[in-house]
Amino acid sequence: MHTEIRTSLNERLADTARRGNRRDVTTAAVLMALAVLYPLLGTTFQLQLLTSGLITGMVAMSFSLLAGFGGMVSLAQMAFYGMAAYVVGIGGHDMGLPALLTVPLAVLSAAVLAGLFGLIAVRSSGIYFLIMTLALLQMFFGVAMQWQSVTGGYNGVAGIQAPEVAGFSLGDAAPLYLVTVIVAAASYLGLRWLLRTPFGLTLQGIRDRPERMRALGFRVQLHRWLLMVLSGVIAGLAGVLGVYYHGVVSPDVAGLTASLIVVLSALVGGVSSLVGGLIGGILVTVLISVVSYLMQQWFGTSHYWTVVGLIFVVVVKNFPNGIFGVDARTRRVLERVLTRWTGAGSGDGARAPAGNGTSPQTR
Amino acid sequence: MPSYFQFVLTLMNGLTYGALLFAIASGFTLVFGLMRVLNLSHGAIYLLGAYVGYTVSRTVTDWVTAWLPALGGVGWVAGVCGAGLAGALIALVLQRLIRGVDGELPQTLLTLGLAITIGDLCLWIWGGLPLTLEPPEAVSQAVRIAGIPYPGYRVFVIAFALFIGVALYLLLFRSQLGRIIRAGVDNREMVAATGVDIDRLFLKVFMLGGALTGVSGAIGGSYLAFQPGTDFEILTIALFVVVIGGLGSLLGSAVGAVIVGLIDSFGRAYFSELSMFLLSGTVILVLAFRTQGLFGRSVERG
Numbered sequence A: 001m002h003t004e005i006r007t008s009l010n011e012r013l014a015d016t017a018r019r020g021n022r023r024d025v026t027t028a029a030v031l032m033a034l035a036v037l038y039p040l041l042g043t044t045f046q047l048q049l050l051t052s053g054l055i056t057g058m059v060a061m062s063f064s065l066l067a068g069f070g071g072m073v074s075l076a077q078m079a080f081y082g083m084a085a086y087v088v089g090i091g092g093h094d095m096g097l098p099a100l101l102t103v104p105l106a107v108l109s110a111a112v113l114a115g116l117f118g119l120i121a122v123r124s125s126g127i128y129f130l131i132m133t134l135a136l137l138q139m140f141f142g143v144a145m146q147w148q149s150v151t152g153g154y155n156g157v158a159g160i161q162a163p164e165v166a167g168f169s170l171g172d173a174a175p176l177y178l179v180t181v182i183v184a185a186a187s188y189l190g191l192r193w194l195l196r197t198p199f200g201l202t203l204q205g206i207r208d209r210p211e212r213m214r215a216l217g218f219r220v221q222l223h224r225w226l227l228m229v230l231s232g233v234i235a236g237l238a239g240v241l242g243v244y245y246h247g248v249v250s251p252d253v254a255g256l257t258a259s260l261i262v263v264l265s266a267l268v269g270g271v272s273s274l275v276g277g278l279i280g281g282i283l284v285t286v287l288i289s290v291v292s293y294l295m296q297q298w299f300g301t302s303h304y305w306t307v308v309g310l311i312f313v314v315v316v317k318n319f320p321n322g323i324f325g326v327d328a329r330t331r332r333v334l335e336r337v338l339t340r341w342t343g344a345g346s347g348d349g350a351r352a353p354a355g356n357g358t359s360p361q362t363r
Numbered sequence B: 001m002p003s004y005f006q007f008v009l010t011l012m013n014g015l016t017y018g019a020l021l022f023a024i025a026s027g028f029t030l031v032f033g034l035m036r037v038l039n040l041s042h043g044a045i046y047l048l049g050a051y052v053g054y055t056v057s058r059t060v061t062d063w064v065t066a067w068l069p070a071l072g073g074v075g076w077v078a079g080v081c082g083a084g085l086a087g088a089l090i091a092l093v094l095q096r097l098i099r100g101v102d103g104e105l106p107q108t109l110l111t112l113g114l115a116i117t118i119g120d121l122c123l124w125i126w127g128g129l130p131l132t133l134e135p136p137e138a139v140s141q142a143v144r145i146a147g148i149p150y151p152g153y154r155v156f157v158i159a160f161a162l163f164i165g166v167a168l169y170l171l172l173f174r175s176q177l178g179r180i181i182r183a184g185v186d187n188r189e190m191v192a193a194t195g196v197d198i199d200r201l202f203l204k205v206f207m208l209g210g211a212l213t214g215v216s217g218a219i220g221g222s223y224l225a226f227q228p229g230t231d232f233e234i235l236t237i238a239l240f241v242v243v244i245g246g247l248g249s250l251l252g253s254a255v256g257a258v259i260v261g262l263i264d265s266f267g268r269a270y271f272s273e274l275s276m277f278l279l280s281g282t283v284i285l286v287l288a289f290r291t292q293g294l295f296g297r298s299v300e301r302g
Helices: A002-019 A021-040 A044-070 A077-094 A099-121 A127-146 A173-196 A198-208 A210-215 A220-246 A256-269 A274-299 A305-318 A328-342 B002-035 B042-067 B074-099 B104-126 B152-174 B176-186 B188-193 B198-220 B230-245 B250-270 B275-289
Strands: B143-145 B148-150
Touching (some): A021 A044, A044 A173, A044 A220, A044 A256, A044 A274, A077 A099, A077 A256, A127 B104, A127 B275, A173 A198, A173 A220, A305 B104, B002 B148, B002 B152, B002 B198, B002 B250, B042 B074, B042 B104, B074 B104, B143 B152, B148 B152, B152 B250, B176 B188, B176 B198, B230 B250
Antiparallel strands (some): B143 B148
16 A cells, blocks of 8 residues: 555656656756857857856755755855865865865765765755755854864965876866766756656655655655755766866855855745756856956946845845746646647645745756 | 952853844844745844944934043934934845745845845945944943953843843733744745735845844944955854854754853853864754754745
């Protein structure tokens, strides 16, 4: 009986998942081709902008993974990013360890930190989860700031050299860009695959109906915790790329502005979409660059955060589901039309809004 | 006995800081208790209050001393009032913005955007150098506590916090408005159903919290230097206070403020690099055993 319910639930979720499948694959393939060929035409500045955007996008993706697929809105993602960045910085620069050692260690540390944070945070949900993760982010910031003998305090670790891969230095724009594209794409595809497995479908079930899933015998807390660790790994990978991109790491990585960029990217791309996080990251990075340029041109000032903060307010207020996330009502209408056209289409009654502003799409 | 001296001084500093933290955290926790919105621009309002207080206080002091040098302290009082006004004004804007947004999480995220904007505007207007307000002579005479001379202004800060505590207690537990607020904390829908305009109620509480935070900015900024980045620091420490004390509880924020103030003070004095570990460790310890904080009620609610 129990397994029966479980299987039928899984099938239903899998069916929902399959529907968005083909469109996503096409989009991803086109984007990938464009991305890999881009260094042939792009200037160094554009490549750097894209690299930085993709790195932000990966953190946004880890945010969306938690928010859109676990119903957990976490502000701690930049702490995992920072953890990996500090491990690379301290291990590689201060202690002179090879990148082959520091990079896996960095990602592992980010995962461990996410695991520790998760032990505390997954017990709460909704707004309380956000508060816990914010408190944890601030702890990371405070420790990075004060533990000067190890972290370098306010100035952090500077002058971090990027390693060489196949004869190309990651300190150069094009190789780092390509590696970033590959890591981002691999993370995205890996997550996509994972979300299609019974594990991923269970997660979405937990997001939508935690009580029902608990009653069905799923281990809700454990799944939430595993998702948190997974998001730590993704943010950690971004942290490694980020520290090679910037060459420095300071407590600012875990500041409020850094988190604002991540959340903004995820919102712009649509919290319920993983690839949206990557696209959002690029869009927001370009947007910030444009705003910064215009503020300099028009007002002769470097205070572009004033404007970016207001843009953030407008986005949260008017597009809570992001540019790629269609809002629930439009979706319902679209689905009705599609069902009529195709004639078939399975029932949609199983899905209900998560009730926290992230629309429960399966994409 | 320098160690005794240091101990008493550290203790007093901790209590003073705790007193200031209570004033900061009480508005924060009240707004959360009523609307389940965590105001992430709380630290920015503190910083703005400090800056506005600084400018108003200097301007008014310049005017007044030109005519009546004996009334120089009036400038500082005007600065504190200006800071409160600025805080209430920001809270008003924030409440208008939040009203049209659905759900506690997007509402909370929205306040993050405003926090960044206010922080950057402050940097734009007042620059990046650390500043302090100058409190009037009347409250800054040194007093002797346990045989040790101690800055009188810090004793004033403690008195200020006690005053805020008593005033908030009277407001919440002895007035009609307080009854409605407390009822709103327990069950917002039910209060709205009885005909209370919950939007207006929220606006009042929000503006009260904003004014309190702005005033705290000017009061705190009169002995702790403030600069860009202070907003994040204050948000952090206020969050720690309410997380330890229990979100939405006034008593909790009082106890949490004293705990955090003492740990911070002793941590900085005796283990300067590890004071954040100590503070974080306490927060984690409290959360591990009591997710809802020391005086909070069930966390899973709402």
